[in-house]
Amino acid sequence: MSDQEPPVPARITIFDTTLRDGEQAPGFSMREAEKVRLARKLDALGVDVMEAGFPIASEDDFNSVRAVAREVRRPVVAALARSVDADIDRAAAALEGAARPRIHTFIATSDLHLEHKLRMSRAECLDHAAAAVRRARRHVSDVEFSAEDATRSDLDFLVAVVEAVVEAGATTVNLPDTVGYATPDEIVRFFQTVRGRVKFADRVVFSAHCHNDLGLAVANSLAALEGGVRQLECTVNGIGERAGNASLEEIVMALRVRPDKLPFTTGIATPELFSSSQLLAEITGEAVQSNKAIVGRNAFAHEAGIHQDGILKDRRTYEIMRPEDVGVPQTTLVLGKHSGRHALKNRCAALRIEPTRLELDELYKRMIALADQKKLVRDDDLFDLWSTMKRAAPRAKAPASRIFREEAALADEAGYGHGV
Ligand code: KIV
Ligand code: ZN
Numbered sequence: 098m099s100d101q102e103p104p105v106p107a108r109i110t111i112f113d114t115t116l117r118d119g120e121q122a123p124g125f126s127m128r129e130a131e132k133v134r135l136a137r138k139l140d141a142l143g144v145d146v147m148e149a150g151f152p153i154a155s156e157d158d159f160n161s162v163r164a165v166a167r168e169v170r171r172p173v174v175a176a177l178a179r180s181v182d183a184d185i186d187r188a189a190a191a192l193e194g195a196a197r198p199r200i201h202t203f204i205a206t207s208d209l210h211l212e213h214k215l216r217m218s219r220a221e222c223l224d225h226a227a228a229a230v231r232r233a234r235r236h237v238s239d240v241e242f243s244a245e246d247a248t249r250s251d252l253d254f255l256v257a258v259v260e261a262v263v264e265a266g267a268t269t270v271n272l273p274d275t276v277g278y279a280t281p282d283e284i285v286r287f288f289q290t291v292r293g294r295v296k297f298a299d300r301v302v303f304s305a306h307c308h309n310d311l312g313l314a315v316a317n318s319l320a321a322l323e324g325g326v327r328q329l330e331c332t333v334n335g336i337g338e339r340a341g342n343a344s345l346e347e348i349v350m351a352l353r354v355r356p357d358k359l360p361f362t363t364g365i366a367t368p369e370l371f372s373s374s375q376l377l378a379e380i381t382g383e384a385v386q387s388n389k390a391i392v393g394r395n396a397f398a399h400e401a402g403i404h405q406d407g408i409l410k411d412r413r414t415y416e417i418m419r420p421e422d423v424g425v426p427q428t429t430l431v432l433g434k435h436s437g438r439h440a441l442k443n444r445c446a447a448l449r450i451e452p453t454r455l456e457l458d459e460l461y462k463r464m465i466a467l468a469d470q471k472k473l474v475r476d477d478d479l480f481d482l483w484s485t486m487k488r489a490a491p492r493a494k495a496p497a498s499r500i501f502r503e504e505a506a507l508a509d510e511a512g513y514g515h516g517v
Pocket of ligand 1: 203244276
């Protein structure tokens with residue numbers, strides 16, 4: 098190979114945590130059947146790993162992880178566990194039917210969390226971390242360890258913990274920016290330093306899990322790749338605790354659109370991005386922000402005359418990716434008050450909206466009412482009508498018994514403070 102040839106892009110692992118970290122956010126809880134439906138879609142989307150839940154959190158979470166593990170065969174299915182025996186054994190039980198199980202165990206490593214939350218010394222934390230990985234390895238060969246609040250941890254101590262878990266048999270080491278505090282330049286240095294200092298660092302895959310409190314989750318995730326990370330944790334629509342996690346669709350399309358700057362590939366089928374985003378919105382009843390990058394309803398809409406003129410002459414004037422590359426349907430047929438049910442049904446199929454016969458009747462009524470007011474009903478209007486209709490429909494809510502709202506009780510049971 099000559100010096101001029103570009104490097105072969107490295108294939109990175111996309112670890113989707115929509116069903117776990119995403120589901121923890123208020124308003125996003127999902128029941129078993131809903132999780133299984135979304136898991137099938139994540140499989141079609143091509144995620145490498147899907148974190149299905151936190152089995153110790155509740156009966157419902159345990160059952161959901163078990164159902165997803167039995168349903169989905171290609172991707173790795175991960176279950177979360179604190180560094181506590183009971184959690185690890187419960188995660189292993191939930192994953193019993195999985196084709197490719199992974200136990201994901203974690204403990205906080207920052208002094209702030211150790212002193213004020215876990216009330217634990219650094220030495221105890223290190224012992225718990227290594228013991229948890231050893232226990233998880235007795236159940237499965239694929240074990241991920243996360244050092245919660247890693248980016249605010251003492252570097253020497255963090256290196257010691259990572260060395261201990263590598264020695265104990267972890268196969269992936271995830272260093273989360275749990276509170277979304279880091280900046281991209283810090284993230285690059287952070288991963289380079291840890292990887293440079295940990296003995297046998299090449300035995301594990303390093304992973305980043307960035308939260309979006311300062312709106313930097315995607316930038317930090319991409320920076321982590323420069324620091325040597327080869328697994329990124331993310332969620333559809335960027336949902337997750339507080340301001341959310343790094344958005345899967347934004348990471349994937351940044352890599353796709355800018356290979357000159359970011360020479361990495363993923364296994365994601367990008368034409369499935371938009372429908373995955375829509376399915377999540379439909380299941381949770383939480384609409385996608387209209388200006389959301391990649392999947393928002395304005396992401397490919399052009400209103401200003403100058404922009405429309407440019408787009409009509411050459412789409413590349415104002416579009417850096419093609420709508421069809423991310424599965425955003427192109428309008429080929431416009432609905433109006435003279436359109437029949439058949440036209441509506443065809444449009445729905447093209448948009449991958451799947452109404453039942455009764456829902457189609459209701460949607461039709463709403464579509465005609467709207468057409469009376471605004472002549473033409475565009476695809477985004479149809480999406481709005483559909484999601485408003487689905488939101489209005491009564492939906493069985495998942496019980497509010499998530500571990501994150503019952504941490505204290507579980508922490509007592511486990512014998513030490515809570516973790517997430
Ligand atoms: O944000 C975080 O630190 C987490 C860990 C449990 C991976 O979600
Ligand atoms: Zn998280």
